[in-house]
Amino acid sequence: MFTSEILCVGDELLSGITINTNAYWISQKITEAGGSVRRITAIRDDVDEISWGVRDSISRKPDWLILSGGLGPTYDDKTMQGVARGLSLELALDKTALDMLKKSYARHSVTYELNEIRLKMAKIPIGSNPIQNPVGSAPSVLIESGETKIVCLPGVPEEMKAIFLESVLPQMKKIIGDFHIVESRYETIGVSEAMLAPILSEIVESNPPDSIYLKTHPLGYTSDNNNKKPQMLVQIVSKGKDKAEVQSRFNNISGMLLEEISRLNGKIV
Amino acid sequence: MFTSEILCVGDELLSGITINTNAYWISQKITEAGGSVRRITAIRDDVDEISWGVRDSISRKPDWLILSGGLGPTYDDKTMQGVARGLSLELALDKTALDMLKKSYARHSVTYELNEIRLKMAKIPIGSNPIQNPVGSAPSVLIESGETKIVCLPGVPEEMKAIFLESVLPQMKKIIGDFHIVESRYETIGVSEAMLAPILSEIVESNPPDSIYLKTHPLGYTSDNNNKKPQMLVQIVSKGKDKAEVQSRFNNISGMLLEEISRLNGKIV
Numbered sequence: 085m086f087t088s089e090i091l092c093v094g095d096e097l098l099s100g101i102t103i104n105t106n107a108y109w110i111s112q113k114i115t116e117a118g119g120s121v122r123r124i125t126a127i128r129d130d131v132d133e134i135s136w137g138v139r140d141s142i143s144r145k146p147d148w149l150i151l152s153g154g155l156g157p158t159y160d161d162k163t164m165q166g167v168a169r170g171l172s173l174e175l176a177l178d179k180t181a182l183d184m185l186k187k188s189y190a191r192h193s194v195t196y197e198l199n200e201i202r203l204k205m206a207k208i209p210i211g212s213n214p215i216q217n218p219v220g221s222a223p224s225v226l227i228e229s230g231e232t233k234i235v236c237l238p239g240v241p242e243e244m245k246a247i248f249l250e251s252v253l254p255q256m257k258k259i260i261g262d263f264h265i266v267e268s269r270y271e272t273i274g275v276s277e278a279m280l281a282p283i284l285s286e287i288v289e290s291n292p293p294d295s296i297y298l299k300t301h302p303l304g305y306t307s308d309n310n311n312k313k314p315q316m317l318v319q320i321v322s323k324g325k326d327k328a329e330v331q332s333r334f335n336n337i338s339g340m341l342l343e344e345i346s347r348l349n350g351k352i353v
Numbered sequence: 354m355f356t357s358e359i360l361c362v363g364d365e366l367l368s369g370i371t372i373n374t375n376a377y378w379i380s381q382k383i384t385e386a387g388g389s390v391r392r393i394t395a396i397r398d399d400v401d402e403i404s405w406g407v408r409d410s411i412s413r414k415p416d417w418l419i420l421s422g423g424l425g426p427t428y429d430d431k432t433m434q435g436v437a438r439g440l441s442l443e444l445a446l447d448k449t450a451l452d453m454l455k456k457s458y459a460r461h462s463v464t465y466e467l468n469e470i471r472l473k474m475a476k477i478p479i480g481s482n483p484i485q486n487p488v489g490s491a492p493s494v495l496i497e498s499g500e501t502k503i504v505c506l507p508g509v510p511e512e513m514k515a516i517f518l519e520s521v522l523p524q525m526k527k528i529i530g531d532f533h534i535v536e537s538r539y540e541t542i543g544v545s546e547a548m549l550a551p552i553l554s555e556i557v558e559s560n561p562p563d564s565i566y567l568k569t570h571p572l573g574y575t576s577d578n579n580n581k582k583p584q585m586l587v588q589i590v591s592k593g594k595d596k597a598e599v600q601s602r603f604n605n606i607s608g609m610l611l612e613e614i615s616r617l618n619g620k621i622v
Contacts, residue, residue: 096568098390100381101588104373107395112369121367123402124395126376133392157547158569159554192574193581194545201550220571221547240571276463278426281470285428299365300427302489302509305461312462319370 085294086147086259088114090124091137093153093163094239097126106152106244113253114148118260118325120294122146129154134166142232148256149232150248153239155222157201163236164208164225171229173209181206181214184223188216215251219243224251265323266334270342275350276314277302283344287337296337297321318345354563355416355528357383359393360406362422362432363508366395375421375513382522383417387529387594389563391415398423403435411501417525418501419517422508424491426470432505433477433494440498442478450475450483453492457485484520488512493520534592535603539611544619545583546571552613556606565606566590587614 090110096102104126111121122144127133134154141149154163168175182198185206189196196202205222208214215224215235220243227234235252237244257263277300284298303315318341322334345352359379365371373395380390391413396402403423410418423432437444451467454475458465465471474491477483481496484504489512496503504521506513526532546569553567572584587610591603614621 095566098380098393099384099566100377100379100390101566101568101590103377104393108369108372110369111367115368121369122397124367124373126393128391156569156571158550159557160568192583193578194574194583196545196547199547202547219573242573276465278465278468278471281427288428297364297368297370299370299429300425302425304488304511305463309462314461314463321370 086119086256088119088121088148088150089141089144089146090121091134091141091149091151092124092126092239093129093134093137093151093166094126095129095160097153098128106239106241109241109245110150110152110248113248114256116263116265117253117256118263118323119148119256129160129162131162131166131169134163135170138167138170138234142229142234145231147232147259149234150252151234151236152244153237155205155224155236155238157204157222161204167227167234167236168209171209171227171234173211173227175207176210177203177206178208178212178214181208181223181225184214184216185221188221215247217243217247218250219246226251260325262325262327263323264325264327264330265321266330267319267321268334268338269320270318271303271353272316272318272345272350273306273353274313275316275345275348277316279348279350280316280318280341280344283340287340291333291337295322295324295333297323298337355388355525357388357390357417357419358410358413358415359390360403360410360418360420361393361395361508362398362403362406362420362435363395364398364429366422367397375508375510378510378514379419379421379517382517383525385532385534386522386525387532387592388417388525398429398431400431400435400438403432404439407436407439407503411498411503414500416501416528418503419521420503420505421513422506424474424493424505424507426473426491430473436496436503436505437478440478440496440503442480442496444476445479446472446475447477447481447483450477450492450494453483453485454490457490484516486512486516487519488515495520529594531594531596532592533594533596533599534590535599536588536590537603537607538589539587540572540622541585541587541614541619542575542622543582544585544614544617546585548617548619549585549587549610549613552609556609560602560606564591564593564602566592567606
């Protein structure tokens, strides 16, 4: 198990313009690699906010802090400044990052003058390692701070995903090695959340932390007015390094739940 | 203008199981009402985390702190405990909340024994005001702490939306009164983010903070290999209390941007 936090930078995430699919996607990948996302925070395009976000997160010493957004050339792209301030590092034009930027432009067969605005994308905190952006322009960076690896990814989903898959996920996968997840969802009729609550507690308490995930989602009631029955989605996840153990834990939990649902006169639909 | 923060509680938001559409929807409603969302945080179903989240947020004195998730009867529903601990309040069975719970069950024509597990949903921090849940079971609560109104909403989207629209949004709308937003999106060819960066900075600096939102989203490049051109989405938002002023500001900004795009030999598609 390794721990991580996600810090998304962008006014558009706070004003209902953009849904935070980046955090969703990243947390899915980290979970599949056996990691645990402990917190997701979305903050404004503001140097102080970004600086606070970085400092606050590393104070909890996650293994990884993944930032997304704010790497571009426009007025509201402030992530490098914020990260530098948060870590008390200076920003400087980095030769490798500049080469990466040139390579990105060459890949698109476009010739741009490297003016002050474009050079901004190659100014990174001193001591950080630039990462080539295989889709867009602005390089990413990896910075080690104490026990935490900080990665700054672009906000554009295609760019973020490409860099994450190519340069971040392989490093994460090395930490845990093989990791297995077995998951299932059942729709039920006739049992409520409160009715299943005791067995859920019992199952959760008798399994190692982070080895299972059990959740009931109420879906309302059947429409038959004379005999309304609660509907629910029951979700079971078993995960861990040992494939056979993961499967056997999943089977046990499913068995216990299905038995209890039937005992309560509920049924699976 | 009023300020707010959103705190979403739920392991499923951190493990890539559920996309945080609640935060998106709430932030949209708050923005439309003239408010500003300063931060969105997703945290685990953990009493200490929730308690930290509440305390951390109210230290910044937002006018509103909206929590979502963790009000149900199951083992992982811990929001009331976390909020109570964060505010140093005791939890107690509330008569009004209990009546609301009974009313919810009656609405669905279901008769449940009010056992310990169901009564949990009527145990709220002493001094808080319960709010009827018109869709599901668990009542919401409103708690005033210093300058901040704290609202705890359910995580189930239909329940959350119903309570927000009925009991929270009207109060927010009273703060600002009339509020207007004019928005438009253009797709462009032939101009890059870096090319538009100077005019964006100029426009942002010459308008009052929070009155406009300007953003460029790179969309890649045209596929013509001999003459690749950058493609972009340009988004313009003007907002404020005075309808005529909002429209005129929008017209000015659009005019300046379209003129600059044309000057740079780009075009709108």
